[in-house]
Amino acid sequence: MKITDIQSPDQIKNMSVKQLQELAQDIRAFLIESISRTGGHLSSNLGVVELTIALHYVFHSPKDKILFDVGHQSYTHKILTGRAKDFGTLRTYHGLSGFQKRSESIHDPWEAGHSSTSLSAAYGMAIARDLQHKHFEIIPIIGDGALTGGMAFEALNNIGVSHKKMIIIFNDNNMSISKNYGAIEKRLTNLRSSYFYRTVKKDVKSNLNQTKTGVNLLNSLSHIRDSLKDSLVDAPLFKEFNLDYLGPVDGHDLSALIKVLETAKEHDGPIVVHVLTKKGKGYKLAEQDKTGKWHGVGPFDPKTGQLLMNLSSKELTWSQVISNTLIDLARTNKKIVAITPAMAQGSKLLEFANLYPDRFFDCGIAEQHAMTMAAGMAVGGLHPFISVYSSFLQRAYDQVNHDVARMDLPVVIGIDRAGLVGDDGETHQGIYDIAFLRSIPNLILSQPKDAKEAQNLLFTAFQYDGPFCIRYPRGSVPYSAIDHYDAIEIGTWTCHIVGIPEQIVITYGPDVDRLIQKAKENSLGVMIINARFFKPIDTKMLDTIMKEKLPITVFETDCQIGSLSSAILEAMNTRDPQIDIIGIKDHYVPQGSLRVLRKEEGIDLESVFERLENHV
């Protein structure tokens, strides 16, 4: 079958297993060819081809709801639901999304991009279904990486006592982006190995026996029970959550998959189907990958595996610049430790991990825990560096505020992929962190304009005894290692003059130099301000440039509400307060009665009235 001819999953319903196997091969070839041109999440998708075919064979989408956790592994689902013809537009503007997307297809009941949400969403959908007396299946598919995210366990904690019917597919490929870490991973190793001896296991006793729904299932399924019996093993991890369990099953064996899914479908209540898949299946380089290089790739030559876009030899990614500097600083500063929530590859921390294995911590997909752990390390006398992608830092907002900033702890937060990230779309654009961090007391928030400033900022951050954020974008920058570090005075901006300035532009990050270059090329007389601190901002510099009486443009590349322009307008307003703003200042408010606190903060009615009288 021509892959692009598939319009609907109905087309595979009458296929034989052999035909489905051929389809799987064709889809794999299509994925490799297509992703090699567009880039995308190669390994994860190659791993779930048979699983997705089996899901669409057994269930009836869109009536039944298939939810992929993160959604990065939903390409075969897209193909089977009539979207193969659009794969040339994958992850491009107005093209096919790299994740499930509700606006894209009726077969996408949910959308994500961030990890570990599928179980909560499925549970919510199950509650809505049952309260409205509707009847359909809900099938979340969650990977072993995503299962390290706390949200998944919070959901399981509810699901396990709910008796809501749902089939949780546990897609276990023994990898997150790179190696998966933690106790769960260890526990799973035992569970996985049961697969290898299941065929010789004589007296298999399923944990299905141990819950009420499990007994029902076994009774009602006597006809298929025997054939499945060999697949049923004790599942300690899921049993603890009161969940029935089937598996582990070979995720590349279509007949086994279909059988186990049909069984699970009969089950009344939540059930976990444990599926063992091979990440990168069918593409040798991806199969052998242990570091996550093939998890998400740019365009490549499928024959050689060579990436088609190579950096110039003088450039490094921003993440690499930060990582090199961190490695250098960590040589002499033994208090430095590095933390990543499952992004060692993307954040370029693998070299640090190799050099300082005792000082490197991969927490799994657990931004909240990672941030509080950093705070704990700081209390314990270390000076942690935690690297988090800007959009994933949204997860750790309370931990930055409550655990790091409130106690004013020396934690350096590297905000990677800050600003627009491009092809991963809405969920990954790192454009909100300035706005959501700026309101947190005690926090320093900065962004370098070039690699030299990045190195000096990181050096400065480790000189500072409090929370210090450095954000840096996706992409690369000309780099050479500096031979000595210069501390940067916190809260200072720099001024760059091109020609005879007729106007002023305040901007930040790599756009500073781009703009200088462009102004020179166009003989534009302009004063360009490098606003390398968003908090605190350089109010002295602001005063100086205001005196120039030149038109000022704030050029920001992140969300406009609450970011640099807001900071500037707030500061300007205090100098010429036509608008008098009354509110709680930039600090943590201690305990006290509301009456006392309102008075102390100047937001009680008397204080407000006094201000009103003085304002006229």
Ligand SMILES: Cc1ncc(C[n+]2csc(CCOP(=O)(O)OP(=O)(O)O)c2C)c(N)n1
């Ligand atoms: C909150 C959050 N943190 C980090 C990521 C980056 N990320 C995307 S996929 C992935 C690994 C997921 O592993 P797994 O669930 O096992 O799926 P696999 O790709 O192995 O199939 C990570 C860490 C994310 N999407 N969301």
